[in-house]
Amino acid sequence: MTRDAAVDAAALPIRPLTPDDLDLVCHHRHAMFLEAGKEPEDLARMTPAFRAWLAPRLNDGSYFGFVAMDGERPVAGIGLMEIAWPPHPLHPDQDRRGYVLNVYVEPAYRQRGLAHALMKWADNAFSARGLHYAVLHATDMGRPLYERLGWSQTTEMAKAVQAGRDG
Template sequence: MIEIKIATKDDIDSLMSIRLEMLKVVNNLSEDYEYSDEIITESRDYFLNGDHLTVLAMDGDTAIGCASMSFLRIMPTFYHPTGKRAHLMNVYTRSEYRRQGIARKMVELLIEKTWEKGATEISLDATELGRPLYKSIGFTDSTECMVLTKM
């Protein structure tokens, strides 16, 4: 039986393990790729101290999926009077567990908790593999956003 649960600080080892696995998969990195100390340290710090909710999909004691909602607050606007927004990220299920509704359950739990926290908008960056799921939940494509990335 797969359990979907909101992660706590006590789950840090499972969180780190499944996130680093997910990063290898989505970035097409080799199994033996070694992460920088910075990404490990900063990821661990974010899980322990960041403004987020993360869920884990567990098969017994083994993490087989994860999803995170990061929260941010911007100046309130007419359409977002609280200024509270969220960004869905790191939605991942191990390949052998896919097509069982696990990612949907993780995302739906995060959405429910995000609305409860008063956010008025959820954004995400979708892979082609994830797009059908997000569209079926109600996410729509947006042309409103432009991005500047520090190089």
Template sequence: MSATTVTPAITSFSADDLARHLPELGALLRACVHDGASVGFVMPYGVDDSEDFWRAKVLPSLSAGGLMLFVAREGDAIAGTVQLDYDTMPNQRHRAEVRKLLVHPAFRRRGIARALMTELERHAQRLERSLLTLDTRTGDHAEPLYASLGYRSAGTIPGYARAPHDTERFDATTIMYKAL
């Protein structure tokens, strides 16, 4: 596939949508982890692990109404996702967290991550969230993307998470934020 910028179709998935598309979402997550994405998982990482994540970690928050799941499609294929977690404490109702920006390796370098983040930010503003936070593996490909979208680094935490393919190595994470 070429590295062409496209305008993917982005929709907000409901809990029912997630349940209907569980195998596709599981395949997306698994492909990203196998490609080295540091999104919380280490190898070996199978299909059941991927679907369990969506079922146990995302579906309950989505059902409860404290999380939005945005899905980018190219044709019938799910090309990427990102989550907006706005289930915050009363003194934090002005902020939300960006979680698990995923773009399938076959669909990268097409503007999908940027389009997902733009849609997420639009909905965060609609929810009257004026501050977004996220963390990303220090030096990862996503870090410059976030910076280009206006996210600023608050700092790094060394040894934050195990590397997906080398469980003896601990990678640093960069905490980033953006005022909307």
């Protein structure tokens, strides 16, 4: 049995993200979207822009999260943010929400509870910041896990807005 196949998620340490994790988070985001079926050409444009966006946020702590480690090897990660949002029926006394993004587990480490563990760490981090409501955008692969953890569908819709078009 390989080391990867024998790994027990409960035995792997989880540590906070640091600014030194810039390459790792960019790699995880790129791989996540590639596996979700996004076009490589789009990702080639997105990844450098994301890197430029992420670097100052990792440095100032406005993008935070956790990494699961197998020895010196990072094998899973989660990104978190606190976002401004007007009071809402689901959080009538708060003007902010937690936001979960970039949940990724390296393929050899999947189905061992790492994403579940990272989501629990996210809950604790949001709670420690006084955030009582959080959102995420799920891939098809991640949706069953999030549903098992109590996340539910919302009424959100989206569209790309074309600049310079009238009416």
